[in-house]
């Protein structure tokens with residue numbers, strides 16, 4: 003079984019508040035919301051506590067701010083990046099106390115900055131370890147999920163993300179649109195998607211398949227990979243083949259729709275998945 007939902011507040015939510023987002027989603031028969039802290043963690047602890055009761059039946063996750071770079075040259079930037087992820091985790095932890103499925107914290111780990119990729123991997127691994135230690139000591143119960151990223155300058159191709167997750171004992175966020183964009187459109191058919199799922203199982207075991215966190219969107223790419231997100235129907239990204247691979251493989255977890263049409267495209271994904 004898969005949960006389907008949106009990255010951020012659905013477009014039709016009026017007024018556009020997080021509290022109302024939960025009601026919009028339930029009304030549309032969707033059941034996941036990824037809080038989009040892309041420009042900063044804009045919900046405080048008190049606000050999150052008030053939201054919990056409105057989140058019934060909705061799986062709540064969060065996306066940490068975009069300007070994170072765990073491979074930054076400046077120490078302050080690393081500390082700030084770590085802090086963004088911890089702040090995001092603290093909010094999800096509040097939802098986690100209410101339901102165990104609310105635990106996913108998605109983030110883009112950082113940029114290569116033209117450095118040796120193995121060295122970048124080592125630095126990012128070390129910094130995520132620091133975050134995991136902090137979460138453990140402070141009993142903040144979340145799952146950190148490094149995401150497969152869409153631009154070739156960003157750390158986080160599939161192999162790096164899987165190996166990082168395996169080494170740290172965490173799980174990834176698999177953004178299939180990013181993988182497609184990063185491959186310049188090559189990874190876009192049933193077999194390629196199925197192979198990715200096999201790779202996930204081979205590195206992370208059944209847990210990687212039965213507790214998957216997925217991003218889907220239409221997307222446009224250029225020589226550097228991801229350019230911008232698009233509505234599903236305006237992109238060549240073969241989301242139908244992906245849905246079929248997810249179904250055939252028996253993947254369980256949550257699919258977050260990141261297209262500009264948010265809930266409308268999330269519904270397309272859900273319905274087409276159910277009709278398979």
Ligand SMILES: [Zn+2]
Pocket residue numbers: 065108109110149
């Ligand atoms: Zn992301």
